[in-house]
Amino acid sequence: MEVGMKRTDYLSWDEYFMGIALLAGLRSKDPGTQVGACIVSQKNKILSIGYNGMPTGCSDDEMPWDRENENPLQTKYMYVCHAELNAILNNAGASLQGAKLYVSLFPCNDCAKAIIQSGIKEVIYQCDKYADMPPYIASKRMLDMAGVAYRQLPHSGRTVTLEL
Numbered sequence: 140m141e142v143g144m145k146r147t148d149y150l151s152w153d154e155y156f157m158g159i160a161l162l163a164g165l166r167s168k169d170p171g172t173q174v175g176a177c178i179v180s181q182k183n184k185i186l187s188i189g190y191n192g193m194p195t196g197c198s199d200d201e202m203p204w205d206r207e208n209e210n211p212l213q214t215k216y217m218y219v220c221h222a223e224l225n226a227i228l229n230n231a232g233a234s235l236q237g238a239k240l241y242v243s244l245f246p247c248n249d250c251a252k253a254i255i256q257s258g259i260k261e262v263i264y265q266c267d268k269y270a271d272m273p274p275y276i277a278s279k280r281m282l283d284m285a286g287v288a289y290r291q292l293p294h295s296g297r298t299v300t301l302e303l
């Protein structure tokens with residue numbers, strides 16, 4: 140009996156989970172930067188997903204989305220919940236000990252604290268556009284000290300088109 144060959148152009152695990160993080164980011168209402176995160180167990184099972192957005196019950200239409208305003212209360216930074224924190228909090232009770240976090244943008248210092256405390260052991264990120272800013276320098280300092288590994292997933296050059 141002849142045996143068919145398996146597909147060879149399937150997504151790698153890294154491409155699959157980063158793809159899911161990027162897709163989650165498309166749910167974000169932030170006009171500036173859309174971030175998505177996907178938490179995965181050591182056995183490559185998806186544990187949780189999140190994207191950056193206003194806290195539950197805080198209307199996307201009433202909260203500000205501006206980066207700058209003379210009144211800091213009128214900027215998004217006071218309110219928006221980051222993708223990584225949402226993914227950690229959205230997790231339906233499973234332990235995150237030893238888990239991996241795929242995220243489209245390197246985590247800030249606040250998210251780094253939550254990552255460390257939740258037991259996540261590896262961060263895989265795509266973009267690090269704020270690397271020179273103190274929250275991101277502090278983030279790396281904490282992740283290094285706490286033994287949380289991080290690595291950038293370079294663009295593979297592949298484009299995935301979804302027809303919805």
Ligand SMILES: Nc1ccn([C@H]2C[C@H](O)[C@@H](COP(=O)(O)O)O2)c(=O)n1
Binds near residue numbers: 215223
């Ligand atoms: N690792 C990160 C970094 C940022 N965010 C969120 C926070 C804001 O909604 C947006 C950044 O806005 P920008 O200053 O670029 O206009 O991204 C996140 O969820 N995770």
Ligand SMILES: [Zn+2]
Binds near residue numbers: 223246249251
């Ligand atoms: Zn953050």
